[in-house]
Amino acid sequence: MRVKAIVKTQRQPGAEFTGFELPEMGPNDVLVKVAACAICGTDVHIYEWNDWAARTFEKSYGPLPRIMGHEFSGEIVETGKNVTKVKVGDRIAAETHIPCGSCFLCRTGKQYNCQNIKRFRTGVFAGYAVIPEFSAEIIPENVTYHTASLFEPFGVAVHAVSYVRMVGDTVTVIGAGPIGLFVAHLAKTMGAAKVFITDISDYRLGLAKKVGADAAINVRNADPVAVVKDATQGLGSGIVIETSGNAKAVKQAFEILRKNGSLCMVGLPPEPVVLDAGADIVWKAAVVYGIHGRDTFTTWEIAKNLVSSGRVNLEPFITHKFPFQDYKTGFDLAIAGEAGKVLLLPE
Numbered sequence: 331m332r333v334k335a336i337v338k339t340q341r342q343p344g345a346e347f348t349g350f351e352l353p354e355m356g357p358n359d360v361l362v363k364v365a366a367c368a369i370c371g372t373d374v375h376i377y378e379w380n381d382w383a384a385r386t387f388e389k390s391y392g393p394l395p396r397i398m399g400h401e402f403s404g405e406i407v408e409t410g411k412n413v414t415k416v417k418v419g420d421r422i423a424a425e426t427h428i429p430c431g432s433c434f435l436c437r438t439g440k441q442y443n444c445q446n447i448k449r450f451r452t453g454v455f456a457g458y459a460v461i462p463e464f465s466a467e468i469i470p471e472n473v474t475y476h477t478a479s480l481f482e483p484f485g486v487a488v489h490a491v492s493y494v495r496m497v498g499d500t501v502t503v504i505g506a507g508p509i510g511l512f513v514a515h516l517a518k519t520m521g522a523a524k525v526f527i528t529d530i531s532d533y534r535l536g537l538a539k540k541v542g543a544d545a546a547i548n549v550r551n552a553d554p555v556a557v558v559k560d561a562t563q564g565l566g567s568g569i570v571i572e573t574s575g576n577a578k579a580v581k582q583a584f585e586i587l588r589k590n591g592s593l594c595m596v597g598l599p600p601e602p603v604v605l606d607a608g609a610d611i612v613w614k615a616a617v618v619y620g621i622h623g624r625d626t627f628t629t630w631e632i633a634k635n636l637v638s639s640g641r642v643n644l645e646p647f648i649t650h651k652f653p654f655q656d657y658k659t660g661f662d663l664a665i666a667g668e669a670g671k672v673l674l675l676p677e
């Protein structure tokens with residue numbers, strides 16, 4: 331099937347909006363008419379073709395040319411002959427990490443962290459997408475397609491906050507990109523006493539205040555370690571969630587952390603991080619944990635319940651919507667940090 335799609339064609343910055351042949355449907359696949367797509371941080375790296383993209387994209391996703399994108403929602407219009415989990419007409423969003431089902435981690439209940447994780451055979455920034463039925467996740471009736479396209483990244487934030495007790499505590503979110511913004515909102519929803527958030531973009535910090543952060547710190551003008559310590563009688567923050575992936579910010583995250591606090595790492599530093607392990611971890615008796623993707627499918631159930639119950643409203647996180655053909659404008663905004671989530675929509 332030939333579709334109009336945003337395709338990464340060259341190992342250089344940019345992409346093309348062009349015709350592209352979808353892969354053949356297998357017996358366990360479903361064909362989805364795409365309703366809404368969202369730009370992820372990884373899409374930005376791939377679009378810019380930075381070092382990370384050059385090193386890892388083709389290895390973990392597949393060779394170019396390849397349709398871009400993985401965050402989306404849509405309607406199932408065809409099912410492979412072995413498909414039983416979903417049917418034609420179902421409205422879905424998609425889990426993007428596909429586990430093997432047989433490795434040590436899959437067999438011990440950690441399929442989200444499978445040793446042989448696979449991705450969609452091609453991307454989803456297209457009129458139609460072919461994905462395995464495993465990935466198709468039916469969305470609640472009262473959730474719009476636009477909102478549902480955010481479930482995948484929102485799930486990362488839901489997963490990140492699921493191992494800590496936020497009620498009545500101080501929470502610091504490092505980085506006000508989409509995941510950081512989701513975390514700040516969830517922290518407030520979960521009863522955090524005070525939520526600090528840091529970034530270098532005033533636009534994103536403004537958005538953070540709108541979605542629930544109490545104190546927004548622009549690290550270009552202020553030292554976040556001093557600000558949080560001053561506001562907590564020198565104690566530091568009980569919970570710190572690092573979403574920036576900036577090496578210097580990661581070090582600061584450890585310094586902001588209170589003794590016996592929990593520090594969650596979500597951002598991916600492109601270079602090694604230097605810590606003072608004694609002061610930053612050992613003497614603090616710190617709990618440090620990493621988060622990768624969503625805890626399938628526990629996270630999906632929690633995320634869907636939060637949104638369909640109205641406890642969480644994802645609409646304010648969508649700051650821009652563009653038709654596919656204006657993808658360049660969308661990517662430019664995401665690169666500049668002048669956006670929350672940017673949606674790309676088929677005609």
Ligand SMILES: [Zn+2]
Nearest residue numbers: 370371401483
């Ligand atoms: Zn993503």
Ligand SMILES: [Zn+2]
Nearest residue numbers: 430433436444
């Ligand atoms: Zn596995």
